[in-house]
Amino acid sequence: MMNQQFPEMGLEEKDCVETSWVETTLLWQDMDPKKTNLTELLNRKTYPAFGIFPFKVKSDYVKTSIPKLALEDLWKKANQTGDLVMQWSPYGGKMSQIPESDTPFPHRAGYKFKIQYWYYDSGTLVDLQKVYDFMAPYVSQSPREAFLNYRDLDIGTNRNGKDPNVFGAKYFKGNFERLRKVKTEFDPDNFFRNEQSIPPLSA
Structure with a gap:
């Protein structure tokens, strides 16, 4: 399927690794699940993501296409902001076929993607808030929705x-x-x- 939809990636079966859900947590930290024991996740000294490096997370949902000029402005603002990571997760497919009232998670049909803003340096939160504020016209409104797993006490x-x-x-x-x-x-x-x-x- 990948070769049909994205042939330019040149993906081969040998490039793929099948893991359990918890093993993917190791991959997120650049650890090889085949060489790393899962108990390392309990060691804050060797698994620093939630211990040594504090971070702040915010999120948004996008329902309509973002204009190209707005995207260009966003990239400029993001490049001027230190320690900012943005992750855009596409929605659609099977999850759009499930009514939003079937499970507690309601963000299903009609959503293009979710944005995660990941701030690593608390010293630049003012600048990072500006990026979040800039996105207000281009994301869901009334209310401005958020993803539960990215807990944000600001909301x-x-x-x-x-x-x-x-x-x-x-x-x-x-x-x-x-x-x-x-x-x-x-x-x-x-x-x-x-x-x-x-x-x-x-x-």
Whole structure:
């Protein structure tokens, strides 16, 4: 299929490696799953991604094509911002055929791709915020949606009387109230909680 769709890549079967999901975590850190024991993931000194190098993550969803001029401006801003990584993940295919109400994850039909903004240097967060702000006209709106796995406390929390529906709508859209009902049934005292956990309706 790759040779039919992207022949210019010259991909061969020998270039492909089949791994389990957890083994792909090693690959993300440039570790060879065949030569590295999975227990290395528990060692913060040899697996530094979440220990030594602090980072901040934000995300966006794109539903309409971004104009070429806007993309050119984006590249300029990104090049002027230190320690910024952007990952654009295409959507579509099978996931678009699943109704958004079938699972908690709602971002399905109608989405072109997801953007992850990965900031490695907390000293440049002001400049990095400018990149995020620049993208506002070109991403989903009302609400500006986000991906749950890239937790971003900037978009709201459920602490100190703040409205959880703000971040809840961005992560779960119309599924949030249904998730709160499930939470209320199984954890009414809100024992399992964090800044962006789903609160019970009683909260």
